[in-house]
């Protein structure tokens with residue numbers, strides 16, 4: 325039996341074809357309604373000082389996971405949000421989701437964020453177990469959303 329190749333988490337630096345293809349493969353595994361980001365959209369995320377796009381790279385399959393971290397200053401202090409965590413179906417259960425979240429937590433800590441928030445629907449059982457295992461605590465707060473259309 326062949327060993328699983330090593331997986332590295334890195335910060336995406338260019339919206340090159342590899343990244344665009346990987347996002348096109350990963351995003352539908354997270355959301356059936358989100359439109360695929362264009363190269364310009366990805367470049368905007370990469371260039372913004374407020375956002376970091378992490379990718380997990382497997383020596384054999386290329387990019388197999390991603391996560392976006394947003395860090396911003398509010399009157400109560402620096403806050404961080406994790407969005408769009410997804411690992412390719414064929415690469416799950418190998419600690420890649422954990423490695424992506426850990427990388428985001430380290431970056432948020434270096435930015436002196438007070439908190440790191442995220443949301444995850446209850447039916448996302450694997451995701452909720454992952455966050456709990458890594459030390460996230462469920463908050464008693466209402467989650468509100470105002471949809472502004474497309």
Ligand SMILES: CC(C)(COP(=O)(O)OP(=O)(O)OC[C@H]1O[C@@H](n2cnc3c(N)ncnc32)[C@H](O)[C@@H]1OP(=O)(O)O)[C@@H](O)C(=O)NCCC(=O)NCCS
Nearest residue numbers: 354409410411416417418419420421422444448450451453
């Ligand atoms: C949630 C998600 C990102 C987790 O990714 P993952 O790479 O499978 O995550 P991990 O491997 O770190 O953890 C998942 C399981 O693998 C196990 N695991 C962790 N490290 C492992 C390793 N080195 N070897 C084998 N299994 C391992 C964990 O124990 C965990 O199982 P448990 O939670 O039952 O204990 C992935 O399931 C996914 O993309 N789901 C669809 C999209 C989604 O729901 N995203 C979250 C939005 S909030």
